[in-house]
Amino acid sequence: MNFLNEVSERYPAAVSLAAGRPYEEFFDLAAVHRHLDTFHRHLVDDLGHRPEQARRLLLQYGRTKGIVHHLIARNLAVDEGITVDPEDVVVTVGCQEAMFLVLRALRAGPTDVLLAVAPTYVGLTGAARLVDLPVWPVAGGSAGVDLADLAAQVRRARAAGLRPRACYLMPDFANPSGVSIDTAHRQRLLDLAAQEDLLLLEDNPYGLFHIDDGPRPPTLKALDTGRRVVYLGSFAKTVLPGARVGYVVADQRVAGADGRVGPLADQLAMIKSMVTVNTSPIAQAVIGGRLLEHGCSLVAANNRERSAYTRNLRHLVAGLTRRFPDQPDQPAVRWTVPAGGFFVVVTVPFPVDDALLDRSARDHGVLWTPMAHFYDDTAPVCALRLSVSAVTPEQIDVGLDRLAALITDELTRRAG
Numbered sequence: 001m002n003f004l005n006e007v008s009e010r011y012p013a014a015v016s017l018a019a020g021r022p023y024e025e026f027f028d029l030a031a032v033h034r035h036l037d038t039f040h041r042h043l044v045d046d047l048g049h050r051p052e053q054a055r056r057l058l059l060q061y062g063r064t065k066g067i068v069h070h071l072i073a074r075n076l077a078v079d080e081g082i083t084v085d086p087e088d089v090v091v092t093v094g095c096q097e098a099m100f101l102v103l104r105a106l107r108a109g110p111t112d113v114l115l116a117v118a119p120t121y122v123g124l125t126g127a128a129r130l131v132d133l134p135v136w137p138v139a140g141g142s143a144g145v146d147l148a149d150l151a152a153q154v155r156r157a158r159a160a161g162l163r164p165r166a167c168y169l170m171p172d173f174a175n176p177s178g179v180s181i182d183t184a185h186r187q188r189l190l191d192l193a194a195q196e197d198l199l200l201l202e203d204n205p206y207g208l209f210h211i212d213d214g215p216r217p218p219t220l221k222a223l224d225t226g227r228r229v230v231y232l233g234s235f236a237k238t239v240l241p242g243a244r245v246g247y248v249v250a251d252q253r254v255a256g257a258d259g260r261v262g263p264l265a266d267q268l269a270m271i272k273s274m275v276t277v278n279t280s281p282i283a284q285a286v287i288g289g290r291l292l293e294h295g296c297s298l299v300a301a302n303n304r305e306r307s308a309y310t311r312n313l314r315h316l317v318a319g320l321t322r323r324f325p326d327q328p329d330q331p332a333v334r335w336t337v338p339a340g341g342f343f344v345v346v347t348v349p350f351p352v353d354d355a356l357l358d359r360s361a362r363d364h365g366v367l368w369t370p371m372a373h374f375y376d377d378t379a380p381v382c383a384l385r386l387s388v389s390a391v392t393p394e395q396i397d398v399g400l401d402r403l404a405a406l407i408t409d410e411l412t413r414r415a416g
């Protein structure tokens with residue numbers, strides 16, 4: 001990520017199809033003030049706090065597990081049909097902190113490992129590295145997770161004397177692959193997790209951004225009857241990344257260091273109290289206010305955003321189809337057609353690395369992300385990730401023209 005930032009700073013005129021940031025045109029400073037006021041009124045009018053108590057809740061150090069947990073529980077009920085006890089929710093500094101807390105709690109000894117569907121989100125592998133938890137890749141494939149490989153990896157790890165603590169995955173429009181898991185496969189995954197006594201870490205920042213109007217598949221957490229799923233949430237894409245608010249639903253009952261069984265959420269809060277103490281209540285209030293203003297539905301709150309991402313995703317895929325028509329005598333450039341989310345993966349007939357990205361930025365003025373960044377080994381990868389979230393259709397057109405020129409150049413260079 002540092003390398004990507006560096007490249008975009010060096011070539012500020014380049015069109016960025018690399019950044020997975022949300023669309024900035026809808027950012028609204030006045031709304032932030034209003035959300036804060038809305039949440040303040042909620043504390044007084046709905047929860048019965050005296051004005052000075054409400055002021056203290058917003059401005060003082062606060063509850064480690066957060067102050068918008070009840071609204072998150074309501075949001076999960078309204079949008080996802082998930083029933084959770086608000087006490088099992090820990091509000092965190094972005095989803096990134098939620099991942100860190102969960103991995104820190106799971107990592108008990110040197111034989112522990114984490115399984116993760118590959119390619120995987122770099123924030124996850126970074127957090128795992130910080131807590132000394134090796135990540136074992138599990139094949140994703142077109143179904144989103146290869147269950148035979150998952151079972152094989154669990155058994156292989158156990159046979160080697162290791163303890164697979166959980167499997168991390170993004171069932172909806174994964175970053176970077178864009179792949180989603182269908183409902184029947186989600187159920188099979190939960191069955192396998194039960195059979196293998198495996199915890200699943202479900203990360204779902206993109207689930208609301210589906211392009212068709214049919215129903216969304218249920219989250220793993222909504223299907224989870226055996227408390228197998230730890231659910232990781234982020235408000236970065238659905239409200240504001242600058243608020244830095246995420247959360248984790250951890251309704252598992254686990255033994256603590258003293259042998260006493262208690263909620264996993266409480267263990268996470270204990271770790272959090274030593275990392276960030278509590279998530280900024282002011283930032284939580286902004287999220288809380290936005291939730292309250294939309295009846296706790298992020299689906300309702302994100303109509304404009306969903307339309308913009310849908311338009312962009314369709315535009316990008318159509319643009320690829322136009323620029324790389326099927327030509328039997330030309331080496332294949334292929335791409336994924338995701339049903340939602342921010343990302344499309346383009347496969348090319350040559351390895352894609354940081355040197356190529358640098359050349360792309362310098363000579364062609366377009367940025368993207370090498371897919372190699374999302375694998376934890378050094379094997380060459382002939383693919384790149386394009387993101388549609390932070391650009392306009394016009395920028396997509398310019399970016400794709402430049403990408404097509406880069407690919408033509410690269411093929412010519414290699415042919416000659």
Ligand SMILES: Cc1ncc(COP(=O)(O)O)c(C=O)c1O
Nearest residue numbers: 094095096121175205234236246
């Ligand atoms: C899969 C995934 N999880 C989590 C996050 C980040 O969440 P947050 O910004 O809330 O830390 C991202 C952001 O890009 C992501 O792609």
